Amino acid sequence: MAVVGIVIGAAVVLLVIGIVVTYNGLVRLRNQMQNAWSQIDVQLKRRHDLIPNLIETVKGYASHERGTLEAVTNARNMAQGAVGKGVGAQSKAEGALSGALMGLFAVAEAYPDLKANQNFLALQEELTSTENKIAFSRQFYNDSVLGYNNKTQMFPSNILANMFSFSEGEFFEIEVPKEREVPKVSF
Amino acid sequence: MWEQIRGNRTKTMVLVAAMAGVLLGIGYAIGFLFFGSPIGGLFIALIIWGVMTLVAYFKGDNIFLSISRARKIERDDHPRLYNIVEEMKIASGLEYMPAIYIIDDPAMNAFATGRDPKKAAVAVTSGLLQKLNRDELQGVIGHEIAHVKNRDVLLMTMCGVLLGTIVMISYYMTHMMFWSSMSGGRRSSGGGGGPAMIVVLIVGIVLMILAPILARLIYYAISRKREYLADATSAQYTRYPEGLASALEKLAGSTVPLQSANQALAPMYITNPFRKKGKAASDLSSTHPPISERVRILRAMGGASFSDYNSAYNSVHKGGGSVMPATALAGSGLVGIRAASSESAIGEPSKLERSREVSDLMWKKSNxxxxxxxxxxxxxxxxxxxxxxxxxxxxxxxxxx
Amino acid sequence: MKCPTCHNMMIVVEHEHVELDYCPDCEGVWFDAGELELLLETMQLQQSILSIDSVLTSQETKSKEKKRKCPICHSKMKKATVGHDPEVLIDACSRGDGLWFDAGEVGQIITQVPSTQDVDSQGRVIRFLGEVFQARD
Known part of the structure; x- marks a missing residue:
């Protein structure tokens, strides 16, 4: 009898340890995913902040490119408005902004004085890098979502995930018009 | 997938254990030969190892950086380098921004230090900053951040200390042996020598010659494995293996030797700083795989994931087995390669402009x-x-x- | 960096993005190998035609002039000649760290006008030095 008791006791202890480890794993993955999301947010905000500066600089050299400048300003305002309205809406607005920026830099190509401006060059480096950082944080976020979703769907961790309502994470895809594959701006 | 890389180091652990075994063996032999107590020898070996490990653990990165005469820079000193490091920090999911150092040296190299990812640092030479474009620099920084993220810095520091201890002990053992045979053998255990004493002596000599060589070979094997993994990780971070490949090519073509290189640091550099010009690094006696091979693997990648790197490695090696941990492969899905940012793009400074950017920074730092x-x-x-x-x-x- | 001739501190002169080390006391000029490379690369010509080696690894010329020490590696420099008509005797680091022109040599060199048609790497270096040191006494 004592042996059976020990075996059952051991099994229960193992089960409890298993549950704790799995639960903590789920929480850790969810936190990682949420941290990764806040990273994207930081970079998106940085991009929104940089754009008025860029518009001012470009205006000084290419004031009659009003259409392009306005498109960027509008896209920026739309993107700012989409903050907090869910991953889907935000992806779409940010994609439109990336497209508008590409248009602006394509236009800048025709103004040699602008291209030589130190301020413009510094802003360009900042925007290129911010664009890269958005892409990299999105990459890391999506990897985290994949890891987390796998865990919530696979047996046995899915039982716990259902029990404590760990909902699935949503992927963040930026749909840039025309250039889908390339998240980086080529000036 | 990130968890799995960290988790899977079985082969590496076996190699580290083998090195520790060599150290213990040599300690045992010393104790047996000179102190009449093998356990005493073991203790001495362990104490020396322990002290050296503590020093390396707590002071290692400072020592490395000051030996290399590296200067710390801030964001405004070199915005592009800072941005690239930050990009790779984000791509790798590191929690803390590594410190950035520049070494004023026309040679091209880079290394990472920092025992844990919270206190990491990356250092690049001014020559590297001048000669690499943005994509190439990103590939190199990605490789260095990978060393930090994969905990290679800690691993290789510890292995380096282990190796150093073995070399040091066997060096002193040689001297002690020589000295004791000169003074006529004060030892009492053999009771006047005899064949047993000769056997012990021969075993001791063989061990003392073999131990450092063996330890070095193991050390190199571990280092090469981590280099492949760091290359694969860099490609995964940047989604652009060509950047690192083309950077490595430029590094291979550079003829300037690094002036401030340090033996113990060798595995931390992006390429072996002690590589002899025109001499192909032989397979077993180098901390790094041959550059041409690393370039060929990177260029053969069809995607940017670990499994892409693995199949590229196999196509270059014709059935050479796997370099990536199996669990890391299982977790990686389909990962595409991004497009190049063109070299002629506006905003991308030319080599001449990059040279002035870096030299002006060095002048400024020298007041x-x-x-x-x-x-x-x-x-x-x-x-x-x-x-x-x-x-x-x-x-x-x-x-x- | 210290001047190899009078051992005073040299200043750096940047012209068209290329740096030279210039001694304001004795007016000698150090042309660093890396900067030579940059200068020749801006010509955008084939490396084979415009090789830095043709400037740096010129034949050792026998001379009774005192040997100077390279300001980079501190080993003795060899004597070499550059230019034509007249050939100017300068100091070149035997390790390839760079070239040293003392005041008189710069004076001799900048009066030479290399023909604009077939400028080799030496011609380019001479022309650049002439451009930079327009206001020499």
């Missing part, structure tokens, strides 16, 4: 005074000059210092 003459010539004056006026050699204008 040089910058004088912009109206004729377009720039004069950079050292702080300890014993002159009050300087004449511009181009237009003849007098400038006060």
């Amino acid at each position: 040089y005074k910058m004088i912009n003459c109206s004729c377009g010539t720039k004069l950079k004056v050292p702080p300890n000059i014993k002159k009050f006026t300087i004449k511009c050699p181009h237009c003849g204008t007098q400038h006060s210092v």
Whole structure:
């Protein structure tokens, strides 16, 4: 009898340890995913902040490119408005902004004085890098979502995930018009 | 997938254990030969190892950086380098921004330090900053951040200490042996020598010769494995293996030797700083795989994931087995390669502009005074000059210092 | 960096993005190998035609002039000649760290006008030095 008791006791202890480890794993993955999301947010905000500066600089050299400048300003305002309205809406607005920026830099190509401006060059480096950082944080976020979703769907961790309502994470895809594959701006 | 890389180091652990075994063996032999107590020898070996490990653990990165004469820079000193490091920090999911150092050296190299990812640092030479474009620099920084993220810095520091201890102990053992045989053998255990004593002596000599060699080979094997993994991780971070490949090619073509290189640091550099020009690194005696091979693997990648790197490795090696941990492969899905940012893109500074960017930064860090003459010539004056006026050699204008 | 001739501190002169080390006391000029490379690369010509080696690894010329020490590696420099008509005797680091022109040599060199048609790497270096040191006494 004592042996059976020990075996059952051991099994229960193992089960409890298993549950704790799995639960903590789920929480850790969810936190990682949420941290990764806040990273994207930081970079998106940085991009929104940089754009008025860029518009001012470009205006000084290419004031009659009003259409392009306005498109960027509008896209920026739309993107700012989409903050907090869910991953889907935000992806779409940010994609439109990336497209508008590409248009602006394509236009800048025709103004040699602008291209030589130190301020413009510094802003360009900042925007290129911010664009890269958005892409990299999105990459890391999506990897985290994949890891987390796998865990919530696979047996046995899915039982716990259902029990404590760990909902699935949503992927963040930026749909840039025309250039889908390339998240980086080529000036 | 990130968890799995960290988790899977079975082969590496076996190799580290083998090195520790060599250390213990040599300690045992020393104790047996000189102190009549093998356990005592074991203790001595362990104590030496322990002290060296503590020093390396707590002071290692400072020592490395000061040996290399690295200077810390901030964001405004070199925004592009700072941004690239930050990009790779984000791509790798590191929690803390690593410190950035520049080494004033025309040679091209880079290394990472920091025992844990919270206190990491990456250092690059000024030569590297001048000669690499943005994509290439990103590949190199990605490789260094991968060393930090994969905990290679800690692993290789610990292995380096282990190796150092083995080399040191066997060195002193040689000297002690020589000395004791000269003084006629004070040892009492053999009771006047005899064949047993000779056997022990031979075993001791063989061990003392073999141990450092064996330890070195194991150490190199571990280091090479981590290099492949760091290359694969860099490709995964940047989604652009060509950047690192082309950077490695430029590094291979560079003829300038690194002046401030350090043996113990060798596995931390992006390429072996002790590589001899024109001599193909033989397989077993190098901390790094041959550069040409690393380039070929990176260029053979069809995607940017670990499994892409693995199949590229296999196609270059013709059935050479796997370099990636199996669990890391299982977790990686389909990962595409991004497009290149073109070299002629506006905003991408030319090599000449990059050179001035870096040299001006180094002058500034050395407290040089910058004088912009109206004729377009720039004069950079050292702080300890014993002159009050300087004449511009181009237009003849007098400038006060 | 210290002047190899009079051992005073040299200043850096940047012209068209290329840096030279210039001694304001004795007016000698150090042309660093890396900067030579940059200068020749801006010509955008084939490396084979415009090789830095043709400037740096010129034949050792026998001379009774005193040997100077390279300001980079501190080993003795060899004597070499550059230019034509007249050939100017300069100091070159035997390790390839760079070239040293003392005041008189710069004076001799900048009076030479290399023909604009077939400028080799030496011609380019001479022309650049002439451009930079327009206001020499």
